[in-house]
Amino acid sequence: MVAAMERLKGLFPAIDRTGGGEKKKERNIGLWALFHKEMADHIRSRRFLLILTLVAVSGFASLYGALESITGGADSDFVFLQLFTASGSSIPSFASFIALLGPFVGLTLGFDAVNSERSGGTLNRLLSQPIYRDSVINGKFLAGAVIIFTMVLTMGGLVGALGLIVIGIPPSAEEIGRILVFLLFTGVYICFWLGLSILFSVLCRHAATSALAVIACWLFFTIFLSMLAGIVAAALFPVNGGWEGLFNLMDNYKCELYLNRFSPYYLYGEAVTTILNPGVRTIGIVTNAQLEGAVAGYLPFGQSLLLVWPHLTGMCAMTLAAFVLSYVKFMRQEIRSN
Amino acid sequence: MAEARKTMIEIKGLTKRYGEKTAVDNLELSVSKGEIFGLLGPNGAGKTTTTLMLTGLTEPTEGTAFIDGKDCVRETMEVKRTVGYMPDNVGFYNDMTGRENLRFTAALNGLPEREADERIERLLLRTGLSEAGDQKVGTYSRGMRQRLGVADVLIKDPEVIIMDEPTLGIDPEGMRELLELIREMAKKENRTILISSHQLYQIQQICDRVGLFVEGRLVACGTVEDLAEQTREDSRYLTELCVTPADDRFRDILKALDGVCSVGREGRRYMVGSEKDISNLLAEAALKNGYSLVSLRPCGNDLDEIYRRYFEKAGHENGSSNGKIKRFISRNR
Numbered sequence: 001m002v003a004a005m006e007r008l009k010g011l012f013p014a015i016d017r018t019g020g021g022e023k024k025k026e027r028n029i030g031l032w033a034l035f036h037k038e039m040a041d042h043i044r045s046r047r048f049l050l051i052l053t054l055v056a057v058s059g060f061a062s063l064y065g066a067l068e069s070i071t072g073g074a075d076s077d078f079v080f081l082q083l084f085t086a087s088g089s090s091i092p093s094f095a096s097f098i099a100l101l102g103p104f105v106g107l108t109l110g111f112d113a114v115n116s117e118r119s120g121g122t123l124n125r126l127l128s129q130p131i132y133r134d135s136v137i138n139g140k141f142l143a144g145a146v147i148i149f150t151m152v153l154t155m156g157g158l159v160g161a162l163g164l165i166v167i168g169i170p171p172s173a174e175e176i177g178r179i180l181v182f183l184l185f186t187g188v189y190i191c192f193w194l195g196l197s198i199l200f201s202v203l204c205r206h207a208a209t210s211a212l213a214v215i216a217c218w219l220f221f222t223i224f225l226s227m228l229a230g231i232v233a234a235a236l237f238p239v240n241g242g243w244e245g246l247f248n249l250m251d252n253y254k255c256e257l258y259l260n261r262f263s264p265y266y267l268y269g270e271a272v273t274t275i276l277n278p279g280v281r282t283i284g285i286v287t288n289a290q291l292e293g294a295v296a297g298y299l300p301f302g303q304s305l306l307l308v309w310p311h312l313t314g315m316c317a318m319t320l321a322a323f324v325l326s327y328v329k330f331m332r333q334e335i336r337s338n
Numbered sequence: 339m340a341e342a343r344k345t346m347i348e349i350k351g352l353t354k355r356y357g358e359k360t361a362v363d364n365l366e367l368s369v370s371k372g373e374i375f376g377l378l379g380p381n382g383a384g385k386t387t388t389t390l391m392l393t394g395l396t397e398p399t400e401g402t403a404f405i406d407g408k409d410c411v412r413e414t415m416e417v418k419r420t421v422g423y424m425p426d427n428v429g430f431y432n433d434m435t436g437r438e439n440l441r442f443t444a445a446l447n448g449l450p451e452r453e454a455d456e457r458i459e460r461l462l463l464r465t466g467l468s469e470a471g472d473q474k475v476g477t478y479s480r481g482m483r484q485r486l487g488v489a490d491v492l493i494k495d496p497e498v499i500i501m502d503e504p505t506l507g508i509d510p511e512g513m514r515e516l517l518e519l520i521r522e523m524a525k526k527e528n529r530t531i532l533i534s535s536h537q538l539y540q541i542q543q544i545c546d547r548v549g550l551f552v553e554g555r556l557v558a559c560g561t562v563e564d565l566a567e568q569t570r571e572d573s574r575y576l577t578e579l580c581v582t583p584a585d586d587r588f589r590d591i592l593k594a595l596d597g598v599c600s601v602g603r604e605g606r607r608y609m610v611g612s613e614k615d616i617s618n619l620l621a622e623a624a625l626k627n628g629y630s631l632v633s634l635r636p637c638g639n640d641l642d643e644i645y646r647r648y649f650e651k652a653g654h655e656n657g658s659s660n661g662k663i664k665r666f667i668s669r670n671r
Contacts, residue, residue: 033445044433121429125490128393128423129446130415335395336386 030131031139038143042109048147051101051108055155058097063159065091067166077298078278080171081178083163084156085276094159095272098152098186099265103218105151106193109144111214112207113137113198114330119205124335137198137330141323144194149187156183174301181275181305188315189268193218195322202326202333221263229259253285264318271311275304283307343370346498346530347392351401354387354554361387363554364401369532369547371497374524376541377534378645379551385534386426388551389500392532393423405498419447422496426503428487432476436467436486439475440493447494454493461489465519481512488519498530499523505540517544538642550648557648565644575615579608580632581624591627595619606632 042048065088070079087093092100114137117123127133156179164170171179196217200210233256237248260266274280278298299307347369354362362384369375379385390396392403394414403410408417430439437458444454462471465485470478478486484504491499504520505513521544523529534551535541541548542562549559558565581588584606592601592610596619600611610620617634624631637643 029448030446033442033448036445037442041431041433120432121425121427122431123429124390124395124425125423125428125430125487126446127395128418128421128425129443129494130418130448131446132415335390 030129031135031142034126034131034135034139035143038140039147042143042147047108051105052151055098055101055105055151058101059094059155059159060162061091062087062094062097063162064088066093067163070167078175079167079169080160080163080175081276081278083159083167084179084182085273095182095276096269098155099189099269099272100222102186102190102268103193103214103222103265105148106144106190106195107197107211107214107218109147110140110194110197111201111211113140113144114201114326115205115210116201116207119207127335133331134327137202137327141195141198144198145187145191148190148194152183152187152190156186177301178275178278178304181308182272185268185271185275185308185312185315188312188319189264192264192315192319192322195319195326199322199326199329202330222265225263226260226266229256232256232259250285257285261314264315267311267314271308271315274308274311278304280304280307343372345369346371346373346406347375347532348404349388349392349401350403352388352391352398352403353400354384354391354396355399360554362391362398365554365556367549367556367559369530371530372524372528373547374520374531374533374545376545376548377532377551378536378538378541378548379534380536383551384554385551386502387554389423389425389502389532389534392417392500393421394418395423419494420497422491422494422499424487424491424499424501424504426506428483428490430475430478430483430486430490433474435472436475436478436482436489437462437471439486440490443490443493449493457493457495458489461492464492465489466515481508481516484508484512484516485519488516492523496529498532500532500534502534503536504533505535505537513540520544538645550645552648558644562644575612576637577610577612577617577620578633578635578637579610579620579624580606580634581608581629582606582632583629584608588624588627588629591623592620595623609637 063083066083066086068088069086070082084094087096114123117126117136123136126136160171160179193214197210197214200213201207204210204213233252236255237252239245239248239252241248261270270283274283278301281294281299345368347367349365349367352362352365353360365388367375377385377388387396391398392405392410394410394417397411405417406420408420410417430436431442434442440458440461441454444458449457458471459468462468465488467482467485467489470482475483475486487504491501501520504516508516517540520531520533524531533541533545545562547559547561548565550557550565558568560568579592584603586603589601589603589608592598592608595616597612597614597616598610599613600609602609610616615636617636621631621634
């Protein structure tokens with residue numbers, strides 16, 4: 001999020017600057033016009049309102065569940081963080097709701113980004129205006145990303161504020177930091193899905209096809225990859241064969257874990273659990289020998305951050321990869337609609 | 339006329355290949371300022387590809403094109419600022435109003451807001467969309483969309499306008515208005531206009547020059563009259579004559595006229611082939627012999643004819659619908 005804000009700040013002065021940065025100013029006109037239009041489109045579109053309502057409702061439902069379990073027995077030092085991680089009797093936590101629904105937000109914002117322009121015949125009209133070609137895809141991604149971050153921050157703030165009113169325990173600085181990092185993760189996670197859906201919108205001619213493709217990816221990553229990982233790990237390192245199985249145990253677990261981490265869903269889940277729960281001390285495999293003599297306590301914020309740093313890098317890389325692929329594809333694509 | 343005019347569009351050896359297929363083959367063309375040039379050809383002849391290359395939306399495989407002295411491949415931004423492009427099936431954002439669509443185009447061109455609003459107002463008035471300006475484009479009829487397309491092109495006040503099939507699918511009244519608008523843009527405001535189309539009749543009405551485009555090659559180029567002259571076979575004139583009552587006697591009368599080489603009849607229509615233009619003679623003959631003249635039309639001077647003949651030359655089978663006319667005419671030669 002910080003990076004994104006910086007990027008935005010870096011881009012904004014270029015508009016205001018007159019005189020000296022003439023060339024730079026010209027360069028950005030198209031991008032910003034498009035960016036504004038896309039933002040307006042997203043905010044006004046019924047589709048987005050629908051998904052926003054869905055996210056809001058599920059957010060508040062999870063908050064309700066969390067409050068229920070917190071008031072039931074507050075045993076932790078980090079009560080405020082539990083607002084996001086605790087789950088009620090039947091309602092999943094805010095974090096897991098977002099992990100599940102986040103992809104849909106990205107999907108809604110991006111699945112018809114390019115192909116609807118193409119099929120509507122607006123793409124060639126748009127590109128015949130004095131703008132660079134990449135402005136189109138940059139503007140679309142940027143507008144989507146800004147919407148996502150705004151939404152995520154707002155939701156996080158809202159849940160935090162409501163929780164604060166109800167439980168009445170103010171968050172510590174560390175808790176606020178952890179929550180901000182969590183929200184950053186969420187933003188990047190949803191941006192990955194935005195990038196993926198834009199990629200499919202470049203690749204597929206029809207909006208329906210690209211939407212289905214993204215949904216297929218979502219299903220694969222959230223449900224099937226974990227099954228697949230289990231199967232592959234079991235095939236490579238069988239654990240139910242006596243002595244051999246005992247030796248394979250470690251490899252089997254590692255293999256499954258690494259395969260699972262291909263999924264942004266798993267990656268996000270792991271990172272968020274670590275960052276929101278100071279009790280999580282490690283995310284890899286730990287032997288009893290390693291645990292011996294360890295002092296049971298909470299991990300400091302910096303150490304938690306260190307644990308999830310690779311996750312953040314990985315997710316950013318995935319997002320960038322999806323975006324770059326769609327960028328390259330879009331730049332090389334023929335404009336002709338038919 | 340020619341000496342004072344500046345060349346606005348200059349195309350040199352422009353070629354575009356899609357894999358094996360050559361869409362545009364070594365195109366040479368120049369259009370001067372204030373001229374309306376019609377690019378004619380059947381579907382898939384490479385017209386749209388040419389217009390896309392001119393606007394820098396597609397890169398040519400070979401050759402160059404210059405618009406107002408700017409390279410269409412290297413200086414695309416400059417070119418896009420000079421050229422207004424109206425694609426075929428021009429599309430707008432359906433959930434925005436006509437005015438909002440135009441405002442977006444103005445913003446893309448970096449026009450200051452107030453200037454843009456003034457210009458939009460003027461253009462909406464001019465294209466007759468003032469009242470519909472605040473309706474969603476989704477509710478527009480095809481003709482209205484087309485007119486909005488013209489307004490959209492004019493927002494950036496371009497010197498060169500490229501239109502791809504602007505007359506497709508509009509009713510006659512809308513067509514008349516659109517053509518009037520196009521003519522006005524060229525003649526009053528001295529803009530250069532390149533129109534690609536396969537609707538020959540409309541093009542003939544407004545274009546100063548036309549180019550015939552077959553399989554990516556420009557097979558002929560010039561004014562409509564020039565082309566008619568070029569394609570006239572055996573240096574013969576062909577006149578279509580319609581009279582009542584129609585009978586074979588009239589045919590004989592026509593045959594006996596001075597300069598007439600051949601006469602063919604189909605129903606009330608007589609096709610007269612002659613060495614020179616004998617329209618007056620034919621009319622006189624009809625009236626003198628007590629026939630009332632219904633119509634008299636020199637054939638082969640309109641684009642349809644020219645077009646067809648070029649196709650015959652190129653060895654094309656030009657669809658079955660024209661087969662009948664073709665047979666009819668060749669019988670009379």
